[in-house]
Amino acid sequence: MAVKEGLRAWKRIFWWLILLTVGFSGLLLYGVPTVRHLEVFIPMGTCPLARMSLLRDNFTDLHLWARPEVLTCTSWGAPIIWDGTFDPDVAQQEAKQQNLTIGLTVFAVGRYLEKYLARFLESAEQYFMVGQRVVYYVFTERPDAVPRPPLGPGRQLRVERVLRERRWQDVSMARMRTLHAALAGRLGREAHFVFCMDVDQHFSGAFGPETLADSVAQMHAWHYHWPRRLLPYERDARSAAALAPDEGDFYYHAALFGGKVEALRRLTAHCTRGQQQDRLRGLEARWHDESHLNKYFWLHKPAKVLSPEFCWSPEIGPRAEIRHPRLLWAPKEYAVVRG
Numbered sequence: 001m002a003v004k005e006g007l008r009a010w011k012r013i014f015w016w017l018i019l020l021t022v023g024f025s026g027l028l029l030y031g032v033p034t035v036r037h038l039e040v041f042i043p044m045g046t047c048p049l050a051r052m053s054l055l056r057d058n059f060t061d062l063h064l065w066a067r068p069e070v071l072t073c074t075s076w077g078a079p080i081i082w083d084g085t086f087d088p089d090v091a092q093q094e095a096k097q098q099n100l101t102i103g104l105t106v107f108a109v110g111r112y113l114e115k116y117l118a119r120f121l122e123s124a125e126q127y128f129m130v131g132q133r134v135v136y137y138v139f140t141e142r143p144d145a146v147p148r149p150p151l152g153p154g155r156q157l158r159v160e161r162v163l164r165e166r167r168w169q170d171v172s173m174a175r176m177r178t179l180h181a182a183l184a185g186r187l188g189r190e191a192h193f194v195f196c197m198d199v200d201q202h203f204s205g206a207f208g209p210e211t212l213a214d215s216v217a218q219m220h221a222w223h224y225h226w227p228r229r230l231l232p233y234e235r236d237a238r239s240a241a242a243l244a245p246d247e248g249d250f251y252y253h254a255a256l257f258g259g260k261v262e263a264l265r266r267l268t269a270h271c272t273r274g275q276q277q278d279r280l281r282g283l284e285a286r287w288h289d290e291s292h293l294n295k296y297f298w299l300h301k302p303a304k305v306l307s308p309e310f311c312w313s314p315e316i317g318p319r320a321e322i323r324h325p326r327l328l329w330a331p332k333e334y335a336v337v338r339g
Contacts, residue, residue, distance in 0.1 A: 039225040040319065047073035047080075055079050057304075060091035060210045070321050074249065074305060080219070082307040083323040086210040092131060095209035101133040102212075103191030105182070106199045107175055108140045109164060116199045116330060118147040121157070125149055127203035127326070135190050139178060158186070176275065176289050180268035188261045195258035197327075201311070205326040213304035215259035215267070217297050221308040221316060221329075223251040234291040239283050240274035241291035243298060252297050254290035256311045256327065259303070270296045 051073055052064040064072035066084045073079055095102075104124060108117040121136065128134065133154040138146050141164040151157060162178055179196060187194065193212050223231055231251040234241040258264070271292040278285060285291035312325035 042225040042227065044071040044225060047071060051077065057086070057210075057213075059094045059212050060086040060088070062086060067321075070307070074301070076301045078213075078301065078303055078305055080305045080307055081210060081310070082321075083309055088206065088208050088210055091209040091212075095129075095132055095212070098192075099133075100192045100209075100212075101135060101190055102129050102209075103135050103137060103187055103194035104128060105137040105139065105179060105187070105194060105196045107162070107178075108138055108146070108199045109162065110141075112199050113140055113142060113145055116201075118149070119202045119330075120197075120199050121147065122149050123203035125152060125155070127205060128207050129209065130206065132209065135187070137182065137187055139175075139182075176268045176271040176292070180265060180272055183261055183265050183268065188265070191261060193258065193260055194264055195256065196264070198255035200330045200332070201255060201327050202330065203326065204328045205324045207310065207326045211258070211304070211306060211310065213259060213302070215263040215297075215300070215302045216257060216304045216306060217250075217252040217302035218256040218306045218311050219308050220251045220253040221311060221313045224308050226251070232287060233294055234285045234287070236283065236286075238281060239285050239291070240277040241285040241295045243295060248294070248298055249301070250305065252290075252294050252302075253311055254287075254293050255329075256306070257293060266300070267293070267296050270300075 046068065047064055049065065052062075055062055055064060055073055055077060057079060062079055063085050064079060067082045070082055071080055072082060072085055079085070106117070106120060108120075117138065117140075121138075124134075124136065130152075134156070136155075136157045138157065138159045139162045140146060140159065141162055143159040143161055146157075146159050148157065160182065162174070175196075182188070183194065195211075195216075228248050229245055231248055233243040233248055233251070235245075236242055237244075257267070259267070271289055274292040274295065275285075275289070309322050309325055311327045311329070312322055313329040315329070315331075
């Protein structure tokens with residue numbers, strides 16, 4: 001009898017732990033502010049000193065040991081770039097010596113154009129690849145409405161017309177197909193490296209050549225502390241974007257990714273194929289092109305990962321490890337811009 005009672009007690013404790021875990025996860029996933037502050041206590045891990053000494057970068061000197069409180073390298077040997085882990089002056093000099101042209105693409109369709117594009121471009125002129133040759137590519141259905149801010153020496157603005165999609169989800173998913181075509185055309189011929197960014201954000205700090213690599217992924221600001229099983233990957237096994245519960249490294253943000261032209265051609269081709277496969281099956285990935293982007297970076301590891309400092313949401317609030325945000329999300333006014 002005592003054994004049975006003991007087993008019942010352990011079962012009750014077990015199920016209470018399960019319920020508490022599920023409840024905490026639900027609160028975390030749905031963004032309850034008081035609970036979100038607790039995620040800073042979830043450890044990120046640290047980079048072993050032996051691995052730090054082996055990491056190299058083509059554009060800057062790495063000082064990964066300068067940020068012992070955060071993870072500064074990946075398991076496959078790519079650096080995670082945080083403020084203080086690189087030398088911006090070395091990166092500037094190296095990029096100039098290589099005589100690079102850097103492309104920056106942005107989609108401004110519908111009301112996103114009026115609400116966000118001017119500030120995005122103006123802040124890019126202030127902070128994005130200052131002193132380097134830059135070509136901005138704006139994709140929009142209304143070329144005549146694109147603002148024309150004053151540009152510095154060696155910087156150009158090109159406007160490419162795209163069709164207005166019926167749903168905002170289709171705008172998001174058509175982006176990969178459009179980028180793939182552009183990278184095979186003038187953009188691919190003009191630029192050595194390209195960054196692809198969302199328009200509903202603005203630059204707030206220096207975003208320089210220290211971010212360049214063959215392929216670059218952005219650690220998502222809302223999910224960088226979360227354990228892998230809570231990350232919002234596509235879980236429907238029928239989808240081309242699906243990841244199993246034991247798959248995935250980090251959750252990457254589609255608001256910022258980049259790399260060399262050929263590497264981006266492979267990425268956009270993969271995402272376009274995956275979306276087409278899903279469409280034929282009557283499926284749509286949970287987070288659209290971002291889901292397919294995460295699948296690609298699981299299969300083909302990025303050469304460099306940018307910390308959440310490089311694309312930060314002010315709604316999260318202050319974090320000790322976020323010293324100098326480089327891009328800031330604008331408030332999400334979906335009822336206005338998607339209406």
